[in-house]
Amino acid sequence: MIAKYRKTGPDHLAAAVRALTLGGRADDGVDHRVVDWVMGGLAESAARDVEARLNGYLQEAADLGRSYAQRRCRLWLAACVPVLIVLAVLLTLAA
């Protein structure tokens, strides 16, 4: 549980993104249609389909980045709690 929050550094994120598959085993999602699209050999509708597919792969990576960032953020917020407690104690004593 803690590891889920602890292992959220940039290196962990890079490794997690690398582990994402592009449409199945052996990156099946990058098939001849994608190559044709790059070569400019696809009709408009087919090109849009390929672009939507690639957009999906990038969206997966972005979602992963946001998820890692949020977890990291929670970790920082959790670190704020003892600091704020000490602060509150000090202010109470001073009063």
Added chain:
Amino acid sequence: MSDERWVGDVRALVITRVQEELSVQRLLTDDQVPHVLVLTPWALPAKAQNDVRNGVREVRATFGNGDGRVRVEFDTAVDAPHPCAVRWGLPEAETAEAEPEESHGSARLLVLGFAGVEFHFLLEPAADWLPLVRPAAGYDGVGLLLPQSLAGIPHGHLVDLCYRDGVLSARRAAERLDYVVSVDGVDLVADGAPVPASGEIRYVSRVGGEARALTYELVDWSDEVPGPGGGADVLDGAPHPAEYADPGHPGTLLVQPPEPGTKAGGRRFPLPTGRDDVRVRDVHVQVLHTTATHPGSAERSHVKIYRCATPQHAAYLRRHLATQAGLVRQANAVAGRAGERAWAVAPIHLVAATPPPEVLTTRAVPMTVAGGPEHRLSAWFGVPGQPQPDCFVLVASPLLDVVGWAGYEQLGKAPSGVQLAALTALAAGVDKLHDLGVAHCDIKPQNVCHHLDAQGRSTYVLIDGDAITRSVGPVGELRFTPEYASTELIRAARQIRAPGARDTIDLTEHDRFGFVLVVLTALIGVDKVDALVRGEEGKRPVDSVSLVSDTLRDAWSPEWAKFTAQLTSAFQPGALLESSWTATAWLERLTALWSPERVEPPAEAARIAAGRFGREVTAIRTDVRDERAPAWAEWRDELIDRLRAAQQQVARDAYGKWLWLGRIAFGVSLLLLVLTLAGGLK
């Protein structure tokens, strides 16, 4: 007198005589086909015979308002005058035709066999002799033509066959006297003699003594046509289990039922007669298209199911399709380098219509098996009451994706050279098909599919291999798409519209034209090529080399002039008729001229991909498209790398956007603590 001069004299005399005869005749009726017999002291060479025949046809067409039907035969007679004797014959109108048809009996199927391979011809009863020939290169005469590749049989005109009144006769023709030809042990003579309805034609070399045998058999023939059925009844929706009939390609497949209500279409296959007037008879079949799955594999096949009128028609069709499958296999063996699996034409595999018992018992309940397979196929054709055993022929080929050719707007102001490499296997396969003496006959962009070879490279492959036919064939019986037909083929097709005036054409040029249009589609865009091939036959823009040049000049920037000139050269009149022209060499010349260093890089498409990451997706495309033309697998590897890099980038961006929140909160807390501590110390 030289032979050349003698041949010229024969031609002149025959044509003059035919002109004289026709000029005194009234317009002939449709039933009247003139008969010209040319008697020469010695045999006229085959090429000269063709010249004479063509000359006579032209004369006949001139007098007959385009009707060029005339039967020209050649024979030798020791006492024939020099240069020749010409005998003119004209059947009487009305009664002339009925008599020979009735009196000579009905047509029979001649099945020739060599080394386990069969060749089918329909013998129409008639008094004339038909050459049985394995033609040498360049032969364009008529006759019962064996494939040029049948190396076991000596080439040339050695034997004539005649079938009339139910009797088959054979005679020794004048060529290749270095061979003795016999039928069932009896040497053939020049006058001819009846031979048994089945037997063996033996060719024995006088030089080496080696012997080759060609078996033959005359069998009954029926002209039945399968009736059109209703819509497909898929019964319980279960597939039809079957096995590949090709021992080299074993396996089981489950033929899926067609969509309920699908109606079968009509197809005809040519059965050669060897005759000059009607070169082929049609074998009519019904055809259904469906798919098949393979147990234990995700691979799917495209399946054509043919329903024939009789088991005999089915046997002919199986032989015909097996020949085509063999030719495709040979072409594909050359399309790829050794050890590679590269296809020029999608392979065709014959499937046994009735599966073996072991397949049935594992796939179906035994009770339903009795008459089941045939019944199921009949129901799919909408004729459930006609099980028709042995009348079905199944052919499977890999299920491939048709290429979605890009339009001009997507390809930009320069030819899309990166696709030329993917067309190499296709070019080699087309050339090999022609070397084998066959033509695909329907090469067009719509018949090109994607195929991943064993190395994972994307290449282009032709489908619809059952249109494959001999390179030289009767134009009237061909199946082709008029928009993508060559000018020569269209011209020939127009000529044969005159009743009965059939002629042969070399389809190599037509195939090459189709290939050139495929390359053009890949380079300039499907919409431009569509516009070029649209129009009245013979008046399409693509029929004019200047219009093609204008289209290319308008489409591409001037720096591509050399490339455009090479591309346009294929549209020059007669360019594709040159025997030296090959698809491979032309493609290599194009590839060599595709040199983007000398021109501006292709103008990038203006549009940005849709979606949240449209900019990044567009960047992947624009960054990859550079001047190189690497192999497909390299493109894919590079694309994966770029896609992964883009993933890392967007993940880092998203990560960075959120991370500051926690850090700032912690920083503020810490700052407050420090300030408080500092205030307390004071």
